[in-house]
Amino acid sequence: MSPATIFDIGLAVLVLGVAAWTILVRDTFAAVVSFVVYGLLVALVWVRLSAVDVALTEAAIGSGVTGMLLLGAAARLRPAEAGATPPSALICASAAGLCTLIAMGLAATTLILPDPAPTLAPAAMAGLPASGLGNPVTGVLFVYRALDTLLEKVVLVLALVGVWSLAADEEWGGTPEISATRQPDGILTFLAQLLPPVGIVLAIYMFWVGADHPGGAFQGGALLTAMWLLVLMAGVRTAPATGLVALRLVIVAGPVIFLAIGFAGFAWADGFLSYPAGYAKPLIVIAEAALTLSIGVTLGLLALGPPARIDRQ
Amino acid sequence: MTAAALYGVCAAALVGFGLFGLITSPQLLRKILAFNVIGSGVFMLFGVIARRGAAGGVDADPVPQALVITGIVVAFSATAMAVALLLRLFKATGEATLAVSAPKDAGGDGDRS
Numbered sequence: 521m522s523p524a525t526i527f528d529i530g531l532a533v534l535v536l537g538v539a540a541w542t543i544l545v546r547d548t549f550a551a552v553v554s555f556v557v558y559g560l561l562v563a564l565v566w567v568r569l570s571a572v573d574v575a576l577t578e579a580a581i582g583s584g585v586t587g588m589l590l591l592g593a594a595a596r597l598r599p600a601e602a603g604a605t606p607p608s609a610l611i612c613a614s615a616a617g618l619c620t621l622i623a624m625g626l627a628a629t630t631l632i633l634p635d636p637a638p639t640l641a642p643a644a645m646a647g648l649p650a651s652g653l654g655n656p657v658t659g660v661l662f663v664y665r666a667l668d669t670l671l672e673k674v675v676l677v678l679a680l681v682g683v684w685s686l687a688a689d690e691e692w693g694g695t696p697e698i699s700a701t702r703q704p705d706g707i708l709t710f711l712a713q714l715l716p717p718v719g720i721v722l723a724i725y726m727f728w729v730g731a732d733h734p735g736g737a738f739q740g741g742a743l744l745t746a747m748w749l750l751v752l753m754a755g756v757r758t759a760p761a762t763g764l765v766a767l768r769l770v771i772v773a774g775p776v777i778f779l780a781i782g783f784a785g786f787a788w789a790d791g792f793l794s795y796p797a798g799y800a801k802p803l804i805v806i807a808e809a810a811l812t813l814s815i816g817v818t819l820g821l822l823a824l825g826p827p828a829r830i831d832r833q
Numbered sequence: 834m835t836a837a838a839l840y841g842v843c844a845a846a847l848v849g850f851g852l853f854g855l856i857t858s859p860q861l862l863r864k865i866l867a868f869n870v871i872g873s874g875v876f877m878l879f880g881v882i883a884r885r886g887a888a889g890g891v892d893a894d895p896v897p898q899a900l901v902i903t904g905i906v907v908a909f910s911a912t913a914m915a916v917a918l919l920l921r922l923f924k925a926t927g928e929a930t931l932a933v934s935a936p937k938d939a940g941g942d943g944d945r946s
Contacts, residue, residue: 524836525836528836528839528840529839532839532840532842532843535843535847536843536846536847536850539846539847539850539851539870540850542854542866542870543850543851543853543854543858543863543866543867543870544854548860548862548863551863551866552862552866555866555869555870558870558873559873562873562877565840565843565877565880566880568836568840569836569837569840569877569880569881569883569884569893570884570887570892570893571880571883571884571893571898571901573898573902574876574880574898574901574902574905577901577902577905577906578873578876578905581905581906581909582869582873582905582908582909585909586869586909586912589912589913589916590862590865590866590912590916593862593916593919593920594862596920596923597860597862597919597920597923597929599927600860600923600927600928600929600930601860601929604859604860604929604930605859606857606859607856607857607859611856611857612857615852615853615856615857616853618852618856619849619850619852619853619856620849622848622849622852623845623846623848623849623850623852624845624849625845626844626845626848626849626878627841627842627845627846629845630838630841630842630844630845630878630881631838631841631842633841633882633885635885637882637885637886638886639885639886639887639888639889639894640886640894640895640896641886641887641888641889641890641891641893641894641895641896642888642889643889644889644891644894644895644896645889645890645891646889656891656895657895657898657899657902659895660895660896660898660899661899661902661903664896665896665899668899668900668903669903672903672906672907675906675907675910676906676910678910679910679911679913679914682914682917683913683914683917686917686918686920686921736902738902738905738906815906819909822909822910822913823913825913825916825917825920826917826921
């Protein structure tokens with residue numbers, strides 16, 4: 521067995537072990553911490569599957585921002601922890617049997633997939649030079665399936681509208697609640713002042729390099745979110761009021777600019793979301809720049825939750 | 834056994850684990866966690882299919898990869914929405930489950946937060 525195979529087996533066992541722990545451990549807070557570790561291990565699996573773009577997204581969003589959202593929820597739900605009664609042994613046993621059957625069926629399916637596997641990779645690579653991009657994943661996201669990417673941005677905004685609408689009437693337009701630890705000499709404050717400039721430069725780099733190498737608007741945006749949440753948690757800055765017009769403009773700027781470029785396709789190219797020859801890459805970079813900022817702010821606001829108090833001047 | 838086949842079996846087991854958690858965990862937050870484990874198992878199946886589709890000079894088919902990136906962001910949106918609903922439920926009732934519990938002492942005040 522080669523070292524790579526041994527690593528793969530070890531990683532798969534570790535992922536399964538941490539997943540089982542996440543599901544079975546008694547304490548909810550421990551389960552959430554375990555889920556964050558699980559997310560990082562899954563990111564490693566993505567690297568082993570040669571999908572570095574996905575690995576970056578999984579580490580930043582699947583593990584990082586989701587972990588932060590769930591940790592906050594677990595801390596708030598602590599008082600309700602003891603109230604739940606687990607289901608009976610019979611239900612657990614039948615659920616275990618059913619889930620084993622489903623997992624075995626899926627596993628068998630993955631082992632008898634057709635060989636050679638059907639693939640769109642050659643087709644994706646063939647059309648790529650015309651767009652000026654070098655990263656085929658960015659090509660799929662912004663050229664071939666740009667409509668999916670646009671709709672996904674709209675889903676993010678709709679989810680935020682949904683979260684905000686759970687606020688009580690009198691709190692509408694207020695500020696989300698965040699448990700900041702204000703220690704002017706603490707390490708968190710130090711990091712919150714030191715890391716954001718570096719993180720912002722890295723985020724811009726990630727979005728810029730995404731045209732040709734792993735990276736892009738999602739990964740850069742998630743990095744911006746992480747920096748923003750760090751600053752908020754350290755209490756260096758306060759969360760913005762959700763009623764601010766400027767904040768709402770930033771949220772919709774990405775999708776609106778992308779949509780405008782899409783409609784302009786009718787005038788300067790063949791139709792919706794098509795780019796004129798030779799200008800594909802600059803247009804995609806403009807759309808991605810706006811989307812990076814919008815994604816960063818929207819993800820952060822989703823993690824902060826609905827507005828919970830009104831700040832009166 | 835290739836790496837893709839190994840992670841395919843791993844992904845199938847993750848879906849099984851997550852489904853078990855979704856059915857048996859009484860707490861809603863644990864159900865949301867379990868739902869995310871199912872999701873990552875399904876995404877990993879996409880990754881396996883992408884890896885098997887390596888051709889034309891790339892190591893993995895970019896189409897399933899792009900679908901998964903979109904999927905991860907949408908899964909996060911759904912999780913944020915679910916957590917917000919759960920916290921609202923907790924604020925309104927003081928409960929973090931949907932179980933039909935035995936009647937509690939009458940007048941237990943629900944507005945705890």
